[in-house]
Amino acid sequence: MSSPETLSVDVLIVGAGPTGLYAAYYAGFRGLSTAIVDSLPEAGGQVTAMYPEKMIYDVAGFPAVRGRDLVKGLVEQAGHANPAYLLGRKADTLDTADDGLRVTLDDGGVVHAGAVLITAGIGEFTPRPLPAGQDWLGRGLVHFVPALDVHAGKDVVVVGGGDSAFDWVLALRPIAASVTLVHRRAKFRAAESIVAQARDEGIPILTDTEVTALRGDEPGGSGELAYVDLQTRDGRELTLPAQTVVAALGFTADLGPIETWGLEVERRSIRVDTTMATARERVYAAGDVAAYPGKVKLIATGFGEAATAVNNIAVALDPAARLFPGHSSDA
Numbered sequence: 001m002s003s004p005e006t007l008s009v010d011v012l013i014v015g016a017g018p019t020g021l022y023a024a025y026y027a028g029f030r031g032l033s034t035a036i037v038d039s040l041p042e043a044g045g046q047v048t049a050m051y052p053e054k055m056i057y058d059v060a061g062f063p064a065v066r067g068r069d070l071v072k073g074l075v076e077q078a079g080h081a082n083p084a085y086l087l088g089r090k091a092d093t094l095d096t097a098d099d100g101l102r103v104t105l106d107d108g109g110v111v112h113a114g115a116v117l118i119t120a121g122i123g124e125f126t127p128r129p130l131p132a133g134q135d136w137l138g139r140g141l142v143h144f145v146p147a148l149d150v151h152a153g154k155d156v157v158v159v160g161g162g163d164s165a166f167d168w169v170l171a172l173r174p175i176a177a178s179v180t181l182v183h184r185r186a187k188f189r190a191a192e193s194i195v196a197q198a199r200d201e202g203i204p205i206l207t208d209t210e211v212t213a214l215r216g217d218e219p220g221g222s223g224e225l226a227y228v229d230l231q232t233r234d235g236r237e238l239t240l241p242a243q244t245v246v247a248a249l250g251f252t253a254d255l256g257p258i259e260t261w262g263l264e265v266e267r268r269s270i271r272v273d274t275t276m277a278t279a280r281e282r283v284y285a286a287g288d289v290a291a292y293p294g295k296v297k298l299i300a301t302g303f304g305e306a307a308t309a310v311n312n313i314a315v316a317l318d319p320a321a322r323l324f325p326g327h328s329s330d331a
Helices: 018-029 045-050 067-081 131-136 163-172 192-200 256-260 299-317
Strands: 006-014 034-038 084-087 091-097 100-105 110-118 124-127 155-159 178-182 209-216 225-232 237-241 244-247 251-254 269-271 283-285
Touching: 006 018, 006 084, 006 100, 006 299, 018 034, 018 045, 018 067, 018 299, 034 110, 045 067, 091 256, 110 299, 131 209, 131 244, 155 163, 155 237, 163 178, 163 192, 178 209, 225 244, 283 299
Parallel strands: 006 034, 006 110, 034 084, 110 283, 155 178, 155 244
Antiparallel strands: 091 100, 100 110, 124 251, 209 225, 225 237
16 A cells, blocks of 8 residues: 655645636746645536536637536646646645645645645535435436436436536437436426527426436346336326436535635635735635635636736745736747
């Protein structure tokens, strides 16, 4: 068994979403070494986990860009800085050390950093479970659909009534053998326009209906996932074929151990000043997790905040450095 990993970098970025990835690139532009830690197994944060196939329209320079394509570009851009990726791991404790800051990870690994930049979005999010099917998690039951082609040719049942549920049925419809949406209520949380689009495309939508069981293709419920049992509010029982069930039931989120780091935290947000500095020396925040009066939570906002934070970190680490390094086109 190998010993826990120890790294030393100029900047540890906590969160591998769009803001964190852009911050890694910009840190490299400033000549700073970086590591990125994230509890998710892939870079991209919420974009990768929840809506990789959704079109995004408010990122400057892209009239429209698919979520996964935006993340791919950001990862490629960050690659110029050669960041160390610490994925599937959580930042646990933060301590002040002689050489700066010391962050211990949940697997015992340690990162020594001159500064820490928190780009954790809404924090660590945990999908709400589908009680009737949790035994099938990872065996046909999923909460996210990071790759559509895995479900090509399958019968898919999507459970939920929010935007994500409708995103999945619309994205999967062209490639799946069948797609059905099941929701326990008659009303949806999703935008009316996306609900109307699903109806216009003829996607079966079962309302006032709950999942009672997931069953396999062998007697006793073993084997591969094959069926979903449903019950309507008026007591009718239905069975649908399904090799994939997407439980799009929302999620809970919190900042986890970050809340114990001595920062000003309110409603999953960290208070920062105009330099993106937090209440703790050499700890900064950017993106959706950062809070200040007039804040607008957009991916585009996070990019600007990441650049502001990194430039101020560069000066904090080297007082002789210039706050504004010049334009990248001058390099």
